[in-house]
Amino acid sequence: xxxxxxxxxxxxxxxxxxxxxxxxxxxxxxxxxxxxxxxxxxxxxxxxxxxxxxxxxxxxxxxxxxxxxxx
Numbered sequence: 001x002x003x004x005x006x007x008x009x010x011x012x013x014x015x016x017x018x019x020x021x022x023x024x025x026x027x028x029x030x031x032x033x034x035x036x037x038x039x040x041x042x043x044x045x046x047x048x049x050x051x052x053x054x055x056x057x058x059x060x061x062x063x064x065x066x067x068x069x070x071x
Contacts, residue, residue, distance in 0.1 A: 008058040012051055019044055020051040 009017060019037070022028045023044075030048070034041045 005059065008055050011058060012054055016047045016051050016054070019047040023048060 009020065012020060019033055022033045022036075023030060028036075030041055030044045034044045037044075
């Protein structure tokens with residue numbers, strides 16, 4: 001199951017994946033990510049929304065895993 005989730009994350013577009021990993025795996029706040037990457041907070045929020053949408057599509061059969069991942 002971990003491999004499926006890892007593959008789903010790896011399938012995200014590069015910048016989207018980077019922002020998702022910084023936020024959800026490394027635990028950084030969106031404001032910090034925006035500062036580190038020299039982008040707006042709105043861009044971070046937009047990329048996170050894209051990541052959620054794409055991961056939901058890829059992992060739709062594993063929704064309980066998604067809930068665990070995003071908590």
